[in-house]
Amino acid sequence: MTQPPSRPAANPPSLTERRKAATQLDIARAAAALFAEHGPDGTTAEAIARHAGVALRTFYRYFRSKQDAVGPLLSGGAERWRALLEAAEPGKLAKTLEVAVGKALSVPDAATAEQFTWTRGLLRAAGHDPALRAVWYRVNQDSEERLLPVLARLAGPGADPLEVRLAAAAATDAIRVALEAWAGTDAPASGPGSPAELAVRCLRELTGGMRLLAR
Structure with missing residues (x-):
């Protein structure tokens, strides 16, 4: 009997990858909350970083723009x-x-x-x-x-x-x-x-x- 093709083994994310994903999600939620309150035009990257509790340089380490920040949620x-x-x-x-x-x-x-x-x-x-x-x-x-x-x-x-x-x-x-x-x-x-x-x-x-x- 022909065996079905096996699924490729998935490597679990490392601790660093999990922390990175968690930080990105925190920033995404902060951006979404501010967009809901002030709209994208009324929200700055600085405000998102402050709301997420991260430095502005951390924000730009993960995202190119304030709109990009909501990608993890979408x-x-x-x-x-x-x-x-x-x-x-x-x-x-x-x-x-x-x-x-x-x-x-x-x-x-x-x-x-x-x-x-x-x-x-x-x-x-x-x-x-x-x-x-x-x-x-x-x-x-x-x-x-x-x-x-x-x-x-x-x-x-x-x-x-x-x-x-x-x-x-x-x-x-x-x-x-x-x-x-x-x-x-x-x-x-x-x-x-x-x-x-x-x-x-x-x-x-x-x-x-x-x-x-x-x-």
Whole structure:
């Protein structure tokens, strides 16, 4: 019997990497809070650093601009989704994607609910701030690129690379469009009209005719 391809072993992050990620998230939350109160135009990098309790040089060690600072908040959902897919076994790719989307955009605890609140506020602000909108698009582009090898493994060695790339683009856009649509409403983070429900709907619409997902 042919054995399924094994998943690459993931190296756990080092203490330095965990501290770096924690500092970045603290800065991101500070930026989001100040954006919500004063708007991006009324917020400076100095104010974000002060609110986060770090030196301004520390801020610029991690981020190029005040808008860049919210990247870790905007990318959180994509990281959860990718981790779920990395842990999945090859099989029915369409079903695997749907299940992972539903879990990644679920709201299991207060911390996740808070992150969705930040995301909604940031996406609304991005509608009026081109630099913030560029950060959101860059987060999605990065997510798509990092998703490619994950989907290639799940699709198997005989998969057409073009079909894998299309699937990665469609899946990433499904989540992006769902979050943008949800952010423009007052729907809750779970249940009808939630990001998870909208993302599964978008995923089915965008990938319904793909041969790769029909296997």
